[in-house]
Amino acid sequence: xxxxxxxxxxxxxxxxxxxxxxxxxxxxxxxxxxxxxxxxxxxxxxxxxxxxxxxxxxxxxxxxxxxxxxxxxxxxxxxxxxxxxxxxxxxxxxxxxxxxxxxxxxxxxxxxxxxxxxxxxxxxxxxxxxxxxxxxxxxxxxxxxxxxxxxxxxxxxxxxxxxxxxxxxxxxxxxxxxxxxxxxxxxxxxxxxxxxxxxxxxxxxxxxxxxxxxxxxxxxxxxxxxxxxxxxxxxxxxxxxxxxxxxxxxxxxxxxxxxxxxxxxxxxxxxxxxxxxxxxxxxxxxxxxxxxxxxxxxxxxxxxxxxxxxxxxxxxxxxxxxxxxxxxxxxxxxxxxxxxxxx
Ligand code: C2O
Numbered sequence: 001x002x003x004x005x006x007x008x009x010x011x012x013x014x015x016x017x018x019x020x021x022x023x024x025x026x027x028x029x030x031x032x033x034x035x036x037x038x039x040x041x042x043x044x045x046x047x048x049x050x051x052x053x054x055x056x057x058x059x060x061x062x063x064x065x066x067x068x069x070x071x072x073x074x075x076x077x078x079x080x081x082x083x084x085x086x087x088x089x090x091x092x093x094x095x096x097x098x099x100x101x102x103x104x105x106x107x108x109x110x111x112x113x114x115x116x117x118x119x120x121x122x123x124x125x126x127x128x129x130x131x132x133x134x135x136x137x138x139x140x141x142x143x144x145x146x147x148x149x150x151x152x153x154x155x156x157x158x159x160x161x162x163x164x165x166x167x168x169x170x171x172x173x174x175x176x177x178x179x180x181x182x183x184x185x186x187x188x189x190x191x192x193x194x195x196x197x198x199x200x201x202x203x204x205x206x207x208x209x210x211x212x213x214x215x216x217x218x219x220x221x222x223x224x225x226x227x228x229x230x231x232x233x234x235x236x237x238x239x240x241x242x243x244x245x246x247x248x249x250x251x252x253x254x255x256x257x258x259x260x261x262x263x264x265x266x267x268x269x270x271x272x273x274x275x276x277x278x279x280x281x282x283x284x285x286x287x288x289x290x291x292x293x294x295x296x297x298x299x300x301x302x303x304x305x306x307x308x309x310x311x312x313x314x315x316x317x318x319x320x321x322x323x324x325x326x327x328x329x330x331x332x333x334x335x336x337x338x339x340x341x342x343x
Contacts, residue, residue: 001220002301003113005315006096006106008032014093017257018250027089027258030078035305038314040326045137047126047329049275052141052154052268054332059141060156066129066138067264068163078307079128085261087121087306092257101221109257110225111218112211112299114232115277116318118270120304123327125267127309139329142271145239146199147334148192151177153243157265164264168245168253178242180235195235199338202230203280207289213280219298231276239269275331278324284339293322 011028015021050059073080090096096106108117122140130138144150157164158174177191180198185191207213207230216227228237243265244255253263260266281292294300300319308314324330 002298002303002318003106003218003220003222004099005303005305006090007099008305008313010097010099011090011095012097014089014095014258016250017093018255023089023093023258025089025258027086027093027095029083029086029090029307030076032313035313035315038308038316038320040320041328043326043328046325047130047137047139048332049139049271049329050141050332051144051147051150051334052156053144053150054334055141055156060162062133062135062138063129063141063156064163066133069132070129071163078311078313079132079309082262083307084125084128085259088261088266089258091117091304098220104221105224107224108218108304110215110228110232111222112215112229112294113218113302113318114215114228115274116302116321117304119274119277119321119324119327120306120316122267122270122274123321123329124306124308126329131309140271141268142275142331143239143265143268144334145178145180145235145269145272146195146276147337148196150334151192151195153265154268157268166253166263166265168248168259168263169243169265170245171247173242178239180238182238182241196338196341198234200341202234203276203338204284204288205342206230210289210292210294213289213292214294217296217298218302231273231280235276236269236273243269274324278331279336281322283336 008029008031014023014027016023071081091108094105098104098106108114126140130136143154152175159165177188179185179191180195183194213229215229215232218226240254240260244251250256252259254260254266286292302318303315305313305315
């Protein structure tokens with residue numbers, strides 16, 4: 001059977017997965033008994049998520065305005081900035097158990113739920129921001145770390161006065177080339193070459209079947225962490241580790257599940273992770289993986305709950321998340337320099 005959405009009234013204590021200790025923060029969302037089944041609204045105009053290195057000053061101002069408004073919402077509003085950050089903690093740090101499965105934790109990472117869960121998470125985050133600034137065309141930026149032009153933290157995140165700034169980042173890496181292989185190398189040219197090799201490998205060469213990319217099956221009753229896909233394990237995790245602040249006790253913010261959503265850069269990073277899924281589905285040669293779809297009903301019918309832009313709790317399914325165009329957004333087209341980057 002598919003994984004069922006968590007019961008919000010049974011949300012409990014979360015665990016710091018980097019240390020194994022209990023967290024003394026509450027990452028449970030407000031409880032309500034009114035849950036609606038979410039229906040994707042008709043798409044009249046596609047939103048286009050821009051590459052974060054290429055956005056205009058007007059875009060940056062609008063984005064900061066939206067994040068600022070989100071931070072100013074009442075603390076108990078499920079759309080509030082910290083409440084949104086806590087979604088990640090709740091679904092990833094053992095605050096929820098799988099319904100009807102005793103004390104079996106619900107954990108959407110390291111499995112085939114990784115891409116769909118984060119896609120829905122960003123989807124509502126984006127809609128909340130859009131609503132706050134009254135601009136339905138607003139789309140999150142993506143951190144284009146797979147392209148040499150995007151292999152540093154997007155400059156707009158380094159403005160210390162901006163709402164999208166977070167002081168808890170590795171100060172040695174604010175303008176450094178990312179290290180997608182977690183090699184420890186600091187030579188920029190070697191890093192760029194190595195990053196492109198890694199992208200080629202995790203997007204193309206390293207995958208023999210759909211689960212190699214998407215992650216391993218995770219069903220009702222499955223123990224946590226059945227196994228991540230290539231992208232989750234590789235570039236995705238590397239960016240978290242790269243940005244997390246070594247001055248903090250436990251890699252906060254981006255370097256720890258419970259705190260990652262507190263850094264606005266998280267959603268920009270994950271917009272690129274989300275883009276990798278779209279690229280893999282629709283833009284890559286498919287000779288190596290004959291069928292890129294998962295037709296297993298335990299995948300398609302898995303579901304989550306989120307608060308939408310109207311603070312209404314909604315139930316969403318994996319099957320409604322498979323096509324970003326149906327969800328109303330696309331990505332700015334940029335080069336894919338890794339696509340032929342055979343080592
Ligand atoms: Cu939910 Cu990048 O992790």
